[in-house]
Amino acid sequence: MAYKSGFFSLIGCPNVGKSTLINALVGQKISIVTDRAQTTRNRITGVLTRDEYQMIFLDTPGMTTPKNKLGEYMQKTAADSLADVEAILFLVDARKGVGERDRQIMERLKLAKCPVLVLLNKCDIATKLQADEAEEDLRAAGFSEIHRISAFKGTGLSELEALLVGYLTEGPQYFPPDMVTDQPERLICAEMIREKALELLKDEVPHGIGVSMDKMQLRPDGQIMDCYATILCERDSHKGIIIGRGGSMLKRIGSAARADMEWLLGVRVNLQLWVKIKDDWRNRQSVLNELGYEG
Numbered sequence: 001m002a003y004k005s006g007f008f009s010l011i012g013c014p015n016v017g018k019s020t021l022i023n024a025l026v027g028q029k030i031s032i033v034t035d036r037a038q039t040t041r042n043r044i045t046g047v048l049t050r051d052e053y054q055m056i057f058l059d060t061p062g063m064t065t066p067k068n069k070l071g072e073y074m075q076k077t078a079a080d081s082l083a084d085v086e087a088i089l090f091l092v093d094a095r096k097g098v099g100e101r102d103r104q105i106m107e108r109l110k111l112a113k114c115p116v117l118v119l120l121n122k123c124d125i126a127t128k129l130q131a132d133e134a135e136e137d138l139r140a141a142g143f144s145e146i147h148r149i150s151a152f153k154g155t156g157l158s159e160l161e162a163l164l165v166g167y168l169t170e171g172p173q174y175f176p177p178d179m180v181t182d183q184p185e186r187l188i189c190a191e192m193i194r195e196k197a198l199e200l201l202k203d204e205v206p207h208g209i210g211v212s213m214d215k216m217q218l219r220p221d222g223q224i225m226d227c228y229a230t231i232l233c234e235r236d237s238h239k240g241i242i243i244g245r246g247g248s249m250l251k252r253i254g255s256a257a258r259a260d261m262e263w264l265l266g267v268r269v270n271l272q273l274w275v276k277i278k279d280d281w282r283n284r285q286s287v288l289n290e291l292g293y294e295g
């Protein structure tokens with residue numbers, strides 16, 4: 001049998017569970033997950049390799065109306081990922097049902113040139129009635145392939161994989177078998193810091209933070225990686241909150257991120273964090289480029 005491969009895009013509202021699903025499918029954390037909307041900023045590629053086939057999943061920012069240059073970049077990233085894939089996986093929150101934002105996405109999906117599969121996610125916390133209602137709305141809107149999953153619990157994912165095999169075509173193994181993402185380690189590590197900061201700061205500091213990984217260097221003994229990163233924020237008051245009393249918040253962010261980084265990198269990590277104010281950075285192309293959001 002010839003080798004098979006193919007690409008799938010994950011599309012859906014902010015917070016619906018796209019990144020959780022991609023991590024579950026590839027079996028490793030490559031895309032950060034928080035309970036705040038619009039967590040994912042870049043397109044993250046996840047790779048699932050088996051002896052007979054390879055599936056490449058494209059995680060995307062949740063679709064919304066852009067408010068600044070970073071937002072525009074995020075929306076373009078999401079729209080670009082609709083082209084040239086075997087199928088689109090459209091995630092809908094089973095508990096919330098089909099909302100206004102879902103309908104806007106559905107309008108755009110009408111233009112898609114490939115099959116669209118609907119994944120009703122969060123079925124672990126939705127009632128059967130809620131899921132049934134969502135499914136009915138989706139069928140009425142013309143979708144016929146609808147599957148219930150829980151990305152969080154892993155429910156329905158092996159069935160999903162089996163189903164997706166049917167969409168693969170004869171093709172090469174694009175990535176080596178041990179590679180689960182095309183993201184460089186330094187970008188994933190910067191994202192891990194951003195995840196912890198978003199988690200720990202809750203709503204005290206709005207979304208406007210960015211993290212740049214300035215340097216990562218393995219010591220000659222091969223045991224410890226020295227990492228230097230900067231958290232960018234937009235206001236003086238935010239800087240104070242991120243640092244915290246006597247540096248306590250920055251310490252908490254650092255030690256939580258360090259644990260994830262050590263697990264990813266497989267060595268001990270010495271993480272040094274700084275906080276800098278960059279006024280309105282989400283509208284400055286040069287800063288966006290620096291952080292890896294290339295225009």
Ligand SMILES: Nc1nc2c(ncn2[C@@H]2O[C@H](COP(=O)(O)OP(=O)(O)OP(=O)(O)O)[C@@H](O)[C@H]2O)c(=O)[nH]1
Pocket residue numbers: 012013014015016017018019020021032033034035036037038039040041060061062063121122123124125149150151152153
């Ligand atoms: N109960 C439950 N929670 C889930 C499930 N999938 C995701 N979540 C939670 O939903 C929240 C958002 O998940 P993400 O994976 O970050 O969502 P996303 O679609 O990538 O969000 P953006 O990147 O902001 O567009 C997190 O708190 C997840 O733990 C699920 O199947 N069940």
Ligand SMILES: [Mg+2]
Pocket residue numbers: 018019020031032033039040059060061062
């Ligand atoms: Mg995400």
